[in-house]
Amino acid sequence: MPELPEVETIKRTIKEKLPGLTICGADIFLPKIIQRPSPEEFCRLVVDKKVLDVDRRGKYLLISLSRGLVLVVHLRMTGQLIYTATEEPRSRHTHLIFYLDNGHQLRYIDVRQFGRFWLVPEKDLQAVSGLKDLGVEPLSREFTLDFLAKGLKSRRTTLKSLLLEQTFIAGLGNIYSDEVLHRAGLHPSRTANTLTPPEVRALFEAIRTVLEEAISSRGTSVRDYVDGMGRAGTFQEKLRVYGQKGKPCTRCGRPIERLRSGNRSTYYCPGCQK
Incomplete structure (x- = not known):
């Protein structure tokens, strides 16, 4: 998607x-x-x-x-x-x-x-169904470190599930939640309210950095996506974990692994994301 x-x-x-x-x-x-x-x-x-x-x-x-x-x-x-x-x-x-x-x-x-x-x-x-319930835009001024810290503190769900929750942060999906968590060095199954202040900051900075880099690359074309002129994006060339099962982590060299929950896959590095 x-x-x-x-x-x-x-x-x-x-x-x-x-x-x-x-x-x-x-x-x-x-x-x-x-x-x-x-x-x-x-x-x-x-x-x-x-x-x-x-x-x-x-x-x-x-x-x-x-x-x-x-x-x-x-x-x-x-x-x-x-x-x-x-x-x-x-x-x-x-x-x-x-x-x-x-x-x-x-x-x-x-x-x-x-x-x-x-x-x-x-x-x-x-x-419009779904539009009125959207959470904060992660590249907006409203998305602050304090907002994220307070939101995490009240949630007992996993980090991956929380990042996918459109009523919390609008726009993240399977690809970028995986990339964000790897960039922040956080395991996708970690409970949201257990993060330390340095980990919250790392997650905050990773969300902004990954999204900005992906926009600069005009998005990720792994299946059907093209832009409004029919051109593919290039961020798929920079993916660190998503779809990279078995490949060495660019940070520590350990093979990327995949978790499955229902019909959804989560990619992570067992070395960097303990």
Whole structure:
């Protein structure tokens, strides 16, 4: 699933293209991806709306339109939102096309078909499932060392589970929680409220550093992710633990191991993350 760095990269790439353009029409080829309103009403309302801005909240894209409307997009596991020329060949997994007044298109492509769209008045944004409950943005001013320390102190869950909890910190997923914990030298099964002040600081700094580095690399392309122009990211070349089972740790040389909990894998170094 695209995580904060990937969604932020998509936001930045399509923000270079979309603001000021008007949506002339839309074709929906997979109605179930439209959550609100009905697919018919969605197409009617989006026509003749100008794109004003593109933003991100957690793993959600927020595209502000004229007349007070906001297009909310959650890419889920394999969703791609790509700005492209009309003559570009269309993927067979293209489920939604927005036609733009400059002759280009914004296409939604999704192999697994889990992505979702909402078109709502700005005042109703909090009614979008999952959006209203998001926690703090980890690269914002609100995310401070004190905030993290207080949040950890009250939690008895594991660090990995807590980092994945979108109501606590918005945007982290499986890839970056593993990378953050390795960078901080913390075991993923460690109980959150047992961290010492130096360990809290190490976790705080690792969250910011890993996310900033991943954004600078335009995200991690290990499966389907591409940015808003269809280009792959490069952070997969810098992954230290995620997907690296059996490979030597870049810090201590011990082989990376994998834990499994349900359907989720966690990668860590048994030498650095005791």
